Amino acid sequence: MRRIILKARPGATPLVGDFAIEEAPTPDPGANQLLVQTLFMSIDPYVRLSLDEMTIGDVPGLPLGQSPIGRAVARVVKSNHADFTPGDLIEGRSAWAEYAVVNPAVKPTKLDLGALPLSYAVGALGMPGQTAYAGMIDIGHVQPGETVVISAAAGAVGSMAGQIGKILGARVVGLAGGAVKCAAVEALGFDLCLDYKAPDFDKRLAAALPQGFQVYFENVGGDLSLKVIAYAAYGARMPLCGLIANYGQASETGPDRLPHFLRTAFVKGIGIKAFHGESVGGAHALAANRTWIEQGKLKPAESIIDGFERIPEAFEGTFRGNSHIGKVVVRIAA
């Protein structure tokens, strides 16, 4: 089988060359473990956080030479655990490899998606969907008539969050890079999508927010964040669900933007809540998303890339503002 390993510590933007593909023996599951075949590998920016040496919580950074751990849809091939049978479809944390050993202690979810696409399990009906729901509802408390700004609006989370905002009756302004992405975002039902790369972006942002905003669903960080929060209505909420611009150990040469950021937050009484969709958006989020999908109110956007060997390229692309819309998934064996 093939697996992808971390060859070098990435810079601010992880590159294809930071990884290597190698042949390896199919691993052997130990007691209570499963051997699974990867069907879809989810491409998530947060994986970048594990690629530094820095320990996060109790989790040390990934050693060089080992496989990054992402989220995957997989089929159980061999089971040493009473709760799983060969043929079961699961979603959960798994290595960037064609076959992997999964420990049921990490709580893989057994899938039962009916007629819905399996890939939704890592998208609209997985962590990104939970994150979008939790950020808009459990954390952001979006109310009808409010104005919500969503960064990375064409992304897996942003594209869902905006649709949920429309279901809730809010006015939804998306931010995305490039006219093509913006058109796709507006096609999903956002009231408006602004291209933050456009030369007149600052002017268009001001025009789009004459009364400011109540909620800023933050997926990006960096300079865009500072531009947006200038339009916070007093007491605005800022669910902080991701920071693509800040995942890398980016160069932290000046100017120091922290004073400006905190000063703005202070003056405007902003509430910022960092959260992780998986822990906040529980079963209730998945159930709601599924119902909305089945009712046709929520249309998951996906970009499916074929071929195991393209995982590093897809991952790099996530940080480069590639042209993908919605959830990026690499199809390996499905």
Next chain:
Amino acid sequence: MRRIILKARPGATPLVGDFAIEEAPTPDPGANQLLVQTLFMSIDPYVRLSLDEMTIGDVPGLPLGQSPIGRAVARVVKSNHADFTPGDLIEGRSAWAEYAVVNPAVKPTKLDLGALPLSYAVGALGMPGQTAYAGMIDIGHVQPGETVVISAAAGAVGSMAGQIGKILGARVVGLAGGAVKCAAVEALGFDLCLDYKAPDFDKRLAAALPQGFQVYFENVGGDLSLKVIAYAAYGARMPLCGLIANYGQASETGPDRLPHFLRTAFVKGIGIKAFHGESVGGAHALAANRTWIEQGKLKPAESIIDGFERIPEAFEGTFRGNSHIGKVVVRIAA
């Protein structure tokens, strides 16, 4: 009468020389206005925010040559308003001047403090007291047994917040500059106060927070903030009530600390809520503080400086980490 005017735009630290004292005619109250004599002038770091040219909300920066507006305890000398009578004692927004015209539209509070010191009206029973209460209870939701870190622990707000933390049954760790201040803070009942200027501060901070903290009552901003948030327990709350280190248009050269700040907030699921004590901590906060004071559970710390002309010095001192403990008040005519 004398008044203090803004002579020059302050740098990061406002200096005595940024102000001038001048003689001026006692102003004449217009229709519905009051003429008041200033008894106590409250010295509050937030006034720094009004001294730049930048407009905050609808409020333009103070023009040069005019008097800063702070909070004062004053006696009504002449009233053109039916609700006020000469001799009434009030607390509210008022100019840095011995006499000032007050418009009842800015809602001065008529004082009825019984036997309690009048100066409490700008301290424990005024905005700082509301801020301390709101930050700990309405915003911070401090629970018994939780660990709370309080920066600027010797300040007007911090010294109250820590005592409220103890009343609530929390473990309270204060941070203050210098051994003298720390001793004073511990004397107020904090479990511990760490001197952030001490060479072994980093080590002592780590030792003081073996399980991290649940709430960081943030009064300061800047590097101290970054050091503290490294110890956030997952999901920690950070009521953001002031940013002494960030009030000035500080030099923003040097490393960009925003990515580090946001990344830490993200990884640790921190909730940051900027708030203004006055709007959050309403009458319920003042009533609770008064009861606790009358029960002897809360001991307001005050530093009273005599002499109108010392307002600029007292204001500068607030930013220089002077040796004052608790609420700094200039006594003018009481």
